[in-house]
Amino acid sequence: MRLGVVRFPGSCDDGDALRAAAIVGDAEVLWHGDRDLRGVDGVIVPGGFSYGDYLRVGAIARFAPIMGEVERFARDGGLVLGICNGFQVLCEAGLLPGALLPNEGLRFVCRQVELDVVETSTAFTCDCPAGERLSIPVKHTTGRYFAPEAQLDELEARGGVLLRYAPGHNPNGAARSIAGVCNEAGNVFGLMPHPEHAVDPLTGSTDGLCLFASMRKVAGAVLAA
Amino acid sequence: MSASAGPSGGAGPSGGAGPSGGAGPSGVRARVLVRPKEGILDPQGQAVERALPALGFTGVSGVRVGRLIELEIADPAVLPEICERLLANPLIEDYEIEPANPVAPTQPA
Numbered sequence: 001m002r003l004g005v006v007r008f009p010g011s012c013d014d015g016d017a018l019r020a021a022a023i024v025g026d027a028e029v030l031w032h033g034d035r036d037l038r039g040v041d042g043v044i045v046p047g048g049f050s051y052g053d054y055l056r057v058g059a060i061a062r063f064a065p066i067m068g069e070v071e072r073f074a075r076d077g078g079l080v081l082g083i084c085n086g087f088q089v090l091c092e093a094g095l096l097p098g099a100l101l102p103n104e105g106l107r108f109v110c111r112q113v114e115l116d117v118v119e120t121s122t123a124f125t126c127d128c129p130a131g132e133r134l135s136i137p138v139k140h141t142t143g144r145y146f147a148p149e150a151q152l153d154e155l156e157a158r159g160g161v162l163l164r165y166a167p168g169h170n171p172n173g174a175a176r177s178i179a180g181v182c183n184e185a186g187n188v189f190g191l192m193p194h195p196e197h198a199v200d201p202l203t204g205s206t207d208g209l210c211l212f213a214s215m216r217k218v219a220g221a222v223l224a225a
Numbered sequence: 226m227s228a229s230a231g232p233s234g235g236a237g238p239s240g241g242a243g244p245s246g247g248a249g250p251s252g253v254r255a256r257v258l259v260r261p262k263e264g265i266l267d268p269q270g271q272a273v274e275r276a277l278p279a280l281g282f283t284g285v286s287g288v289r290v291g292r293l294i295e296l297e298i299a300d301p302a303v304l305p306e307i308c309e310r311l312l313a314n315p316l317i318e319d320y321e322i323e324p325a326n327p328v329a330p331t332q333p334a
Contacts, residue, residue, distance in 0.1 A: 056314060063311075092314065099317045106268045146265065146317060173266070 001025035001219045003212075004040035006070070006086075008032040008061050013047035013083065013196060020196040023209065024216040032064040041219040042079035043070055045086030047139075047194060057100060057142045058088035067093060079123055079215055080188045084140055087180075087190030096183055096190045097155060098147035103140070104173025110139040112204070113193060114166035115179055119159050122182060124189040127214040134163075134207040136193040138171050143192040145174040145181070152176055158184060163191055252299035253325035259313045260291030260320075291318075301325050 003021035007014045007029050014029065021027035021044060030037060032050075037043065050061035061067065067089070074080045074095050082090035090096045103109060115134040117125050128134065147155065152175055155161060163180035170177045172192070180191030195208025261267045267289050274288040294312055298304060304322050313320040 055311070059311060059314070099314055101265065101317060102268055104266065104268055106272055144266075148316075 001041045001216050001223060002039070003027050003042045003044055003215070004030040004037055005044045005046055006030045006032060006066055007046075008048065008050035008064060010050045010052050011046050011048035011085070013085075013194065016194075016196040016199075017044045017046040017083065020199045020208065020212050023199055024212045025219075030066055032061070032066050035065045035069055037066075037069050037073055041223060042081070042215050043073060044196075045070070045080065045082040045089050046196070047084030047086060050085055050089060053085075053142075056092070058085065058090075058092035061085075061089045062093040071095060074183075074188050077185065077187050079219055081124065081211070081215065082188075082190035083194055083196060084138075084143070084192055087192055088142065090188060090190045095188045096181055097151055097160070098145055098181065100142050100192070101144040101146045102142050103144055103171070106141075108139070108141045109143075109171040110137070111171065112137050113169040113171055113179075115169070115193060116164045116166050117162070118164055119162050122159075122162055122186050122189070122214075123218040124182065124211055124214050125162050127217055128210040133166055134195075134198075134210070135205045136195055136198045136208050137205075138193045140172070140192055143172040143174065145172075145178040145192070147175065152178075155181060160184070162189060163193070252297060252328060253301050254295070254297050254328050255301055255304060255325040256323040257294040257296070257304070257308055257312050258291060258321040258323065259294065259308075259318050260289055262317055262319050265317055297328050298325075 003025055005014050005017045005021060005027060018027045054060055070080060071093060088100045091099050112135055115136055117128045119125055120128055120130045160181050161178050162182055165177045165179050179193055182189040195211045197203060198205040198208030269290040270288040273290060277285045308320045309315055
């Protein structure tokens with residue numbers, strides 16, 4: 001399986017995303033100005049400050065040439081993972097419901113949080129241990145998940161909330177403690193925490209690996225079919 | 226949800242009165258106000274509101290922080306679409322297009 005990691009001007013977690021992807025498969029960079037996904041089996045839109053976060057987080061990046069291809073890939077059922085700024089970009093692109101607002105406390109938060117895996121039957125969480133919490137870092141200023149109440153109800157009813165901050169761990173005031181959501185088809189997933197920073201015991205946790213391993217399982221099965 | 230839009234394409238001079246009548250060769254100057262939707266928590270506004278009493282200003286409430294975008298545009302009819310697609314995120318923000326003024330001819334030095 002080969003994962004492509006998009007690199008925008010201002011991306012800064014693409015290096016770690018490539019490293020995490022390389023643990024479960026092959027990994028390569030997808031340049032923001034290209035209109036070619038190079039035949040990858042999955043796409044990661046990484047964290048950072050794409051286009052300086054000018055105007056609004058993710059607002060400019062979503063119009064990058066590569067994003068047209070990512071949108072087509074997603075609509076064709078390809079696996080797309082958005083992490084932090086990548087999550088914001090996918091929301092702006094309309095590939096995921098909702099939006100990310102400035103943290104309730106206005107502060108940049110950078111800390112390890114505990115996450116409950118709400119759904120373990122999805123393409124992004126099928127390799128996560130059921131009933132166990134993940135310890136993964138967050139680092140953001142604009143991570144407060146928001147959607148209108150009716151949309152949140154709908155999202156929860158269809159099992160679209162894959163990750164929640166464990167009680168007492170909501171770092172930003174996210175609605176219903178939502179840390180990560182997927183689209184209706186289940187092939188696009190965005191989350192504020194950084195699983196790519198939790199793949200090596202050196203940095204304290206390897207809990208992020210199960211998300212990438214899940215992608216390998218699903219993309220690998222498609223490849224084998 | 227209803228974005229409080231409305232391209233008030235009229236010639237209401239807001240602020241500096243531009244030369245009314247003939248539109249400038251490069252279109253009109255317009256301002257777009259973007260603000261957090263009502264009901265959405267605005268921590269920036271709250272922080273500003275909390276800072277005011279420390280400066281001795283009391284009786285200020287309902288502070289909301291948004292942004293102002295100024296632009297010159299040849300065809301103001303497309304402004305609402307520009308707002309919907311880029312300048313504002315209609316899910317979380319309302320926008321308002323201020324009456325456009327013709328671009329003033331270049332001032333002689």
